[in-house]
Amino acid sequence: xSTGVNPAGGGAVSPAARDAAQPGTATAERPAGPGTxxxxxxxxxxRWRRRRPARLLSMPSRLAMWGGVVLALGAYTLFGLVPTVxxxxxxxxxxxxxxxxxxxxxxxxxxxxxxxxxxxxVTAAIKATIIFVLAVTIVQNAIAMMLAxxxxxxxxxxxxxxxxxxxxxxxxxxxxxxxxxLIFSPSGGxxxxxxxxxxxxxxxxxxxxxxxPLVIFVQIWLSLGFTSLVFIGGLKAxxxxxxxxxxxxxxxxxxxxxxxxxxxxxxxxTANVLLAVVGAMTVFQTxxxxxxxxxxxxxxxxxxxxTAFGTGSNLAFGAAVSTSLFLVTLVLAVPLMWxxxxxxxxLLG
Amino acid sequence: MYxxxxxxxxxxxxxxxxxxxGLAAAGLAACGSSSGGSGKATGTLKIITWVxxxxxxxxxKIDAEFEKANPGVHVDLGSAENVNGPYKTxxxxxxxxxxxxxxxxxxxxxxxxxxxxxxxxxxxxxWAVHGVxxxxxxxxxxxxxxxxxxxxxxxxxxxxxVVSGMYQEGIFYNKAIFARYHLSPPTTYSQFxxxxxxxxxxxxxxxxxxxxxxxPTYLQFIYYPLMHSxxxxxxxxxxxxxxxxxxTTKWTDPAFATAMSEEKTLxxxxxxxxxxEAWQGMPGAFAAGxxxxxxxxxxxxxxxQQANPKIQVGYFPVPGSNTAADNxxxxxxxxxxxxxxxxxxxxxxxxxxxxxxxxxxxxxxVDITGISSSQTSGTFNSFASHVLGSYFGKAAxxxxxxxxxxxxxxxxxxPANWPTLQQDVINGSKTPQQVGQLYQSGWKVSG
Numbered sequence: 001x002s003t004g005v006n007p008a009g010g011g012a013v014s015p016a017a018r019d020a021a022q023p024g025t026a027t028a029e030r031p032a033g034p035g036t037x038x039x040x041x042x043x044x045x046x047r048w049r050r051r052r053p054a055r056l057l058s059m060p061s062r063l064a065m066w067g068g069v070v071l072a073l074g075a076y077t078l079f080g081l082v083p084t085v086x087x088x089x090x091x092x093x094x095x096x097x098x099x100x101x102x103x104x105x106x107x108x109x110x111x112x113x114x115x116x117x118x119x120x121x122v123t124a125a126i127k128a129t130i131i132f133v134l135a136v137t138i139v140q141n142a143i144a145m146m147l148a149x150x151x152x153x154x155x156x157x158x159x160x161x162x163x164x165x166x167x168x169x170x171x172x173x174x175x176x177x178x179x180x181x182l183i184f185s186p187s188g189g190x191x192x193x194x195x196x197x198x199x200x201x202x203x204x205x206x207x208x209x210x211x212x213p214l215v216i217f218v219q220i221w222l223s224l225g226f227t228s229l230v231f232i233g234g235l236k237a238x239x240x241x242x243x244x245x246x247x248x249x250x251x252x253x254x255x256x257x258x259x260x261x262x263x264x265x266x267x268x269x270t271a272n273v274l275l276a277v278v279g280a281m282t283v284f285q286t287x288x289x290x291x292x293x294x295x296x297x298x299x300x301x302x303x304x305x306x307t308a309f310g311t312g313s314n315l316a317f318g319a320a321v322s323t324s325l326f327l328v329t330l331v332l333a334v335p336l337m338w339x340x341x342x343x344x345x346x347l348l349g
Numbered sequence: 350m351y352x353x354x355x356x357x358x359x360x361x362x363x364x365x366x367x368x369x370x371g372l373a374a375a376g377l378a379a380c381g382s383s384s385g386g387s388g389k390a391t392g393t394l395k396i397i398t399w400v401x402x403x404x405x406x407x408x409x410k411i412d413a414e415f416e417k418a419n420p421g422v423h424v425d426l427g428s429a430e431n432v433n434g435p436y437k438t439x440x441x442x443x444x445x446x447x448x449x450x451x452x453x454x455x456x457x458x459x460x461x462x463x464x465x466x467x468x469x470x471x472x473x474x475x476w477a478v479h480g481v482x483x484x485x486x487x488x489x490x491x492x493x494x495x496x497x498x499x500x501x502x503x504x505x506x507x508x509x510x511v512v513s514g515m516y517q518e519g520i521f522y523n524k525a526i527f528a529r530y531h532l533s534p535p536t537t538y539s540q541f542x543x544x545x546x547x548x549x550x551x552x553x554x555x556x557x558x559x560x561x562x563x564x565p566t567y568l569q570f571i572y573y574p575l576m577h578s579x580x581x582x583x584x585x586x587x588x589x590x591x592x593x594x595x596x597t598t599k600w601t602d603p604a605f606a607t608a609m610s611e612e613k614t615l616x617x618x619x620x621x622x623x624x625x626e627a628w629q630g631m632p633g634a635f636a637a638g639x640x641x642x643x644x645x646x647x648x649x650x651x652x653x654q655q656a657n658p659k660i661q662v663g664y665f666p667v668p669g670s671n672t673a674a675d676n677x678x679x680x681x682x683x684x685x686x687x688x689x690x691x692x693x694x695x696x697x698x699x700x701x702x703x704x705x706x707x708x709x710x711x712x713x714x715v716d717i718t719g720i721s722s723s724q725t726s727g728t729f730n731s732f733a734s735h736v737l738g739s740y741f742g743k744a745a746x747x748x749x750x751x752x753x754x755x756x757x758x759x760x761x762x763x764p765a766n767w768p769t770l771q772q773d774v775i776n777g778s779k780t781p782q783q784v785g786q787l788y789q790s791g792w793k794v795s796g
Contacts (some may be wrong), residue, residue, distance in 0.1 A: 096475070121766065181561070185630070186622025186638065206561055206625025294564035295624070307756075309438050310765065314756045 084326065091320035103316075121298065122321070129281065129299040132216060137276040140220045140227055143216035144272065145265075147224065148231030162232075166225035173222060176291030180218050181205065211295035219286045223279070227272050234268030235261070263347035270340040277336060281329045300325045360711050390730040391421040395695045397443050399436035400428050403651040404684060407717035415704050422697065444481060447691035450698040455683045457501040458509055460748055462795045463593050469755050469795050477502075482509040482687040485654060490706035498723035501682055501748075510687035511702055514720030515680040517664075517737060517744050519647045521653070524554060524661035526641040534665040536673040538611065545618040548641050555618040557640035559626035565772035567628055570644035571612050573679045573750050573770055574667035577612070580604035582675040587745060590752035594795050600788035609774045609781035611669055616775035619644075624772070636660055648683070650733045651720045662736045678737075680744025683720060759791020 057065065091110055095103035114122045151162045168176050184191045184204035195202055205211050238261065246260055284301040287293055293302040304325055308318025396412070398404065405428060412424035427443070429435040432455050443449035456473040465636075476482060485491060491499060491508065502510040515591040516518065522534065530551060535541040548555040560567050581587040582598075583604055592598040620626065620640055635643035636656035643653070644667075653662060668676040686705075688698045704710060712727050714720075719733030721742040734741045754764040761770060770787060773779040 096472075121760070181627055184625070185627065186625045187620060187634065194623070201621050203561075203622035203625030206622060292561065292562045294560075294562070306765065309435075309695060310433060317756070 011214050088317045088323045090316055091323045093316055095316045096314070097321075106316075110317050111324065113317070114320065114324065122300075122303070124296075125300045127187055128212065128296060129301075130297050131212065132219075132283075133277060133280040135216045136223075136280040137273060139216070140223055140276055141269070141272050143220065144224055144227035144231050147228045148235055151228060152232045152235040162228075168222045169225040171222075173285040174289055176222050177218060177286060180214075180221075181290065184214065204293050206295060208295045211291055211297050215287055215290050215297050218290060219280070219283065222286065223276070225274065230268050230272050230275075231265065234265045238264045246346050266340075266344040266347045270337070271346060273340060274333060274337055278329055278333050280316040282331070283326065300328070359410065387678055391419075392694055392697065393423045393425050394451070394701055395425045395427060395443075396451040396453070396692055396701070397427040397429075397436075397449045398684070399432040400704065401428045401432075401648060401684075401718070403486045403648070403718045404720075407714045410717065411705060411710055411714060415701055418704065419700070424701070431481065436577070444476065444691075447689065447693065448693040449689065450694050451686050451688055451701060453684055453686055455681070455685070457512060457682050457685055457748070458504050460590065461504065462753065463591075464795045466795070469753060469757075471753055474753075476637050477504055477509045477687075481689060483690045483692065484509060485511065485688070485699075485702075488699060488703065490703045492705050493708075493711075493724050493726075495723055495725055498682065502685065502687075504538070509646045510685045511706070512723050513684040513686060513705075513741065514682070514715060514718070514723045515612050515744060516646045516648045516683045516719075517678050517680040517721055518573065518747075519644075519664055519666045519678055519740075520556070520652065521643045521645060521736065522663050523635070523641050523664050523666070525637065526638070527663070534663060535668055536544075536665070536669050536676065537671045539671055541668050542614070545615070549618060554620045554640040554643045556615070556644055557631060558619050558623050558644045559622045559628040559631045559634070559635050560772075561627040561630075563628040565624075565768035568612070568768055568771045568775070569743075569747070570646070571615055571667060572608065573747055574676070575608040575611050575669035576605065577677060577679060577745050578667075578669035578675045579608045581745070581750060582672070583671065586749075588749045590629045590749055592728045593752050593792070596794035600792060601782075601785040606781040606785055608669060609771070609784060611773065613774050613777070613781075615667075632656060646681075647719050647721065647733045647737060650736055660733075664736050664738065664740060666740065678740045678744040679747055679750070680721065681747045682723065684718070758793065761787045762791055 092105060092107060093103045094106050147165060151158055151165065171179075183189050186192050186201065186203045186206070189204075191204060192201065202210055205214055242260055242264075243256065246256055251259070282301045283299070284305045287297050287299060287302045288305065291297045293299075293306055298306070300321065304318055304322035306318075307321050308315050394415075396408065398408065405426070408426050412426055416422055416424055418713060424597055427439065427449070431440040438452065440452060443452060454473050458474055458477040461474060461478075462469045469501055470478065480646055486506075486508055491511070494511065498512040498515075501512060502508050522755060526548075527533070530547055530553075532544050532547060535544050545555045558567060558570065576589060577587065580598075581589045581685040584592050589598065593600070626634070631643060631645055632649040632769050633656045634640065635645075636653045643649075650662070653660065664678075666676050666678040671674055686702060688702075692698055705714070706724075708727060711722075712729055715722050715727070715729045715734075716731040719731050721733070721737065721744070722729060723742075729741075754762055754767055756765075760766055767788070768786040770779060774781055774784055
């Protein structure tokens with residue numbers, strides 16, 4: 001049964017678009033003009049002319065378009081690429097940002113020190129990061145998927161629930177973090193009161209066993225709104241006719257999810273999983289507000305911030321930690337994206 | 350009816366407008382905060398400090414009075430939270446960007462290690478040693494400060510900063526609760542244990558401490574005084590830091606193990622869940638009567654008074670020894686002012702320091718901040734001076750207790766990790782002897 005799905009991803013196309021598109025064509029028909037059917041066959045010029053898209057924009061519009069691209073690239077280069085490369089270069093020196101003090105090139109010493117001297121607890125940070133990334137990615141996406149099903153329907157109540165789910169993202173890390181610090185205050189916060197009903201007490205964010213699960217919980221709470229929003233968009237892009245057809249065939253709820261919703265949501269899953277992994281790898285704001293990296297919550301992102309700017313700061317070493325984090329994230333994210341995109345193609349055809 | 354269409358803006362004009370805005374923004378971003386040269390006594394004076402609410406209040410008052418006394422001058426006070434967090438970033442950028450005229454910090458130049466290397470100096474020390482700060486020698490107001498305070502900012506005969514005062518740490522107790530159970534401030538360790546047990550037997554939380562979001566570094570309110578009274582008392586000049594740096598004592602010294610054992614005992618009298626209690630809430634919790642005593646520094650006294658103006662507060666140092674004379678208040682010089690050499694307005698900065706040091710302005714500063722005076726004379730009426738009583742301005746410095754811990758040192762001797770083992774002692778997961786061994790195993794003697 002054709003699902004009418006756009007092979008390029010992004011969910012199903014509408015029935016009208018599906019009927020209009022002919023198999024094998026990727027673009028609408030173009031008016032005849034230079035470089036199309038009347039051009040002489042053969043020769044690289046004529047092949048190039050046939051491949052060139054028709055000029056849909058006027059020269060001034062194209063200039064404006066390219067101007068925007070150049071500005072965006074310029075801003076990305078200035079505020080993204082240059083600091084990244086600068087950071088990597090600093091990591092190869094003993095630079096400490098002391099005015100007037102010379103610094104020296106020391107090669108990969110900062111990197112070897114990370115593991116040979118166990119200088120700032122890198123191994124522990126790596127373990128904490130793995131736990132944090134896995135937990136946040138899996139749990140956040142699972143809950144967001146369930147919420148998206150509930151929140152994608154019509155109705156006033158659903159609209160209100162959507163706002164409530166998205167509210168943490170609007171509050172921001174600092175306000176959201178402070179709310180949970182108050183809730184989990186050991187001396188009179190609501191959580192302590194509930195805990196005492198079971199005859200127990202805890203220091204919550206001060207407990208080595210509870211601090212990390214609580215930080216993971218708060219991180220998920222903060223990010224759930226955005227993740228759900230992406231899934232809601234993916235759900236809404238699925239052609240309802242597919243569900244109607246499946247219902248006529250007598251499909252059950254779980255089968256409906258497994259065989260229709262899950263495959264067609266592949267692009268949304270790709271986006272959310274990638275964002276969750278990369279975000280969790282580099283997060284430090286939430287941890288900074290809640291625990292400052294104490295009690296086993298020092299991830300690589302938090303470590304790189306603390307090393308560069310915390311007590312006994314060491315800028316060059318912090319640069320090495322953050323460059324390592326960048327490389328590890330890249331090494332993880334690129335194959336992950338590859339796998340997810342391959343999965344998309346396999347599921348969507 | 351024909352309607353003439355409003356002509357669309359030409360894309361060329363749009364591009365030109367965007368380019369002009371972009372160039373203007375780049376130009377504005379490139380401009381530094383110039384205040385008109387280093388030699389004028391007018392213009393804008395930029396001072397940076399961290400957020401210590403009473404100190405900010407004091408600065409704002411002083412700055413307003415300075416502006417009134419110097420027409421044409423504007424004082425721009427910049428601040429950031431947490432002296433070890435965002436303020437450090439502000440300090441770095443201000444010093445390297447030459448955008449501040451006066452910078453403040455809670456560290457001093459001295460004591461320097463016997464042999465200086467790039468890895469055993471704090472940033473402040475490194476800056477001073479490398480001439481980042483302007484020498485203040487010859488300034489008339491320096492004679493108003495104690496020789497000890499001036500000496501901590503001096504290197505090779507040049508003084509690089511003004512120490513505005515000293516904060517003192519120890520136990521602040523609720524006089525009403527003590528009176529209720531007929532308790533007196535203890536002067537020995539045994540007396541202290543009696544007080545703690547009495548309070549606990551009546552269901553009163555004996556001591557309040559918050560490590561939430563700051564970690565075990567705040568156990569310093571316990572380990573500093575214990576180390577001083579039990580270990581420092583046995584060393585020349587009471588200086589543990591120098592002895593460790595020279596190698597004349599070791600972390601495995603039995604006196605240090607005794608101090609940690611006492612720390613473990615005292616830890617049982619803290620409120621449940623103290624590791625998760627927010628450190629910012631400590632003064633408020635004490636003011637609300639949640640505990641009989643507060644382990645803290647005098648910088649929080651103003652906040653305690655603000656939270657509960659009726660509270661009657663007393664002070665005593667943590668008594669680690671049964672020899673009363675060995676127990677002392679622990680203090681740390683704080684809010685040190687320095688002028689970067691690259692300050693845009695050095696003359697104005699020196700004028701501000703002179704104004705700050707005048708008796709009327711300085712006593713106003715001490716009264717508002719609760720800091721203990723570092724001047725040779727003066728009359729002070731702060732809440733802190735009444736609370737500290739005879740201990741006001743008299744303390745053993747923290748720099749004589751714990752040597753500078755470098756981030757380049759071995760794992761357990763790094764500043765971020767050293768306090769963690771103190772927490773392990775209190776938890777019982779490590780013995781004092783094990784902790785001493787861990788500190789000593791990687792310790793490098795530098796003298």
